[in-house]
Amino acid sequence: MAAFTRRPSTRTAEVPADQLSVQERTAAIVQELGTVHVQTKEPEFGTFLHDVVAALNKSLESSKDVPPIVDSLHRAFLERGRSELRGQIKYAYHGFLASKRFTETNLQDQAKLADLRYPAEWYPGTREIQRTIHLHVGPTNSGKTYHALQRLEQAKSGIYAGPLRLLAHEVYTRLNARGKPCNLITGDERQLVEGNVSMSSCTVEMVPVNLDVDVAVIDEIQMIGHQERGWAWTQAVMGLRAKELHLCGEERTVPLIKELAAAMGDDLRIHHYKRLSPLKTMSASLRGDLNNLRKGDCVVAFSKVNIHRLKDDIERTTRRRVAVIYGSLPPEIRAQQAALFNDQTNDYDILVASDAIGMGLNLSIKRIIFSTTIKFNGRIDAPIETSQIKQIAGRAGRYRTAAQAAETSIGGSSGPDAPKPRMSPDVSPAQTLGLVTTLDRGGLSTIQKAMTSQADPIMSAGIFPPDDVLIRFAAYFPPSTPFSYTLIRLHNTSLLHPRFHLCILKDHLKVADAIEPVRNLTVSDRITFCASPASVRDKDDPMIPVLRELAECVANKSGGGILDIQGLKLELLEMEVTAGSRLFLEKLEALHKALILYLWLSYRFAGVFNTQAMAFYIKSLVEKKIQEVLSRESIKSRRIQQQKHELKKNKRRRVESDDKNSEKVDEEFFNGGRSDHELSYTGFGAPLELPERAKKGTEYETPPRSSFDLVASLRGLKTAQEPVKAEITT
16 A cells, blocks of 8 residues: 555646556546545545555556456546546445445345346236237338338337437328327327327337337337447337337348347348438548538538537538538427428528438438548547448438428428328439538548448347336445445446347436435436436536426425426526527527426426426427527628628729728728627627627626516516526627
């Protein structure tokens, strides 16, 4: 232990963990142990600290038989840095406390609960049915889902399960339009049709596995290997009580599905499909020149910051309007942006999008252009995988004409004749060539190689312990044990078959820690919150206070009215929409996520969160506001570009002798007597003038009384008590 009594060098704090030597990492771990010891102030932590340091010293002396706690601390430090290491130390300490009260019988019982090798046995009722599995495999735009859905249409009863609410809504709308009554069931929405309904369209997490049906369709089956959501596809495949089970997805799922079908005793029939329209990788990039973009192009980026930057650059350079699609936008807004891009009668010529376009949206893309081949994977920037490149690239050159794409209602049309690409691909129009390239030369070779190679086969299916296992496992630990530790303990002790993997606890742990201070929650309540669509990035995430407030409502069994939740920043609805405020857009997106969480919980705790209808109404107001912000952003860029163009034209007309005076006139013409900061917040052809007192970095009162009274009217007040302020940000 003496080796670590000296103060660690500053190098361990500045250099990434993977660049440190084993000795330096060990010193950093000991330093964090000391920090946590000071914070906890618990006498038993001293004993724990002594044992861990002894284990660390032993591991330095010999690399053989490294103690599990040493291995877990080093892995946490390597994968996530000091913040994850500190959390791992706390989990290890709770394990130290819990282990002191376990008998040998307790440990054996825990091991039995953690035996997750045979998940097919979790659905005994389904194992009594002789099922036929139809596996439809092929590339993007090959008609595989169309053929599966044709069979669903012919059945007397059935279920569709898709990865996105947009897809579930599309099938729900189409079936009802064709006279097949169908319910919509997603995590945050239920649309139940009156009468005797034998069809349901669901997101895959919401599949009712205890319902007997004739035909079930599970879309995007390759998601069964996903590290976070894969459990939902495994649950659907193993648990759906359907005579015919149709799985649609990529060719690389075939080996795994063969093994699963054999283990479940189901018959398997494989149907192979070829792409309906040609797809070609270009021999040259755009060489970084945005002027080489043309109508129907989609530029792909992998961060929200880069998406908005590209949007601004393209609109400024090309004078074309740009639609944007990325994951944190609400599904409804993604659908609206897709519709703007597909519409051939407007001037939204270009789309800038994330990998969110890989599935679920019907887009008329002629050319996919990768702005980068690197993506942050949650830990580091890493090359995007071959399968993801192919999934995104396959969106180019849809097997439909551009005009038909414009007529298609994105997200679901109620008209009986509305064409639906997943329900009925067009066979009459000429095939459309899809093109794939990169914005710069650097990544083109990566794309070309990926497009000509085969993606690695999916080797395992994701699973997650059933709720009853979690409840029984948690019963072995003292009530003061953090639920996040219980989850980690079960994951670390689980016994798995090689064809299965436990889905990672990324958001589960953060949500569990966020609501840990809330007392009087049952284990079942905590499991429900951990399964919710809440996403927590860090300790300052605005979702944390919302989660705690909602958890308090469940614990107290009261106070769940939507207007009583103080963490919901409804005052954002009162603020005037101005162009240029990215922070405002992020706040609106965060509010929308919080409303989705409220609606999701309202279906699980209906007696507590009892203002569902109003929550849906407020959600629609937020979506309208987000769409308005995006529109103003595009208008602002267009106006500035037009003004700059006019400025250049005027300069050419002036004589050289009057040049000095003309510059002053030009400046007044361009800015209209306002500062550059004020100009950036002014929309083109819209009454968005800022108050005269507005200054950079200051606040201003929102002028329009009608919008100012919106939330006040929702809360049943006659007038608002204080003016609402909106912060001006660049």
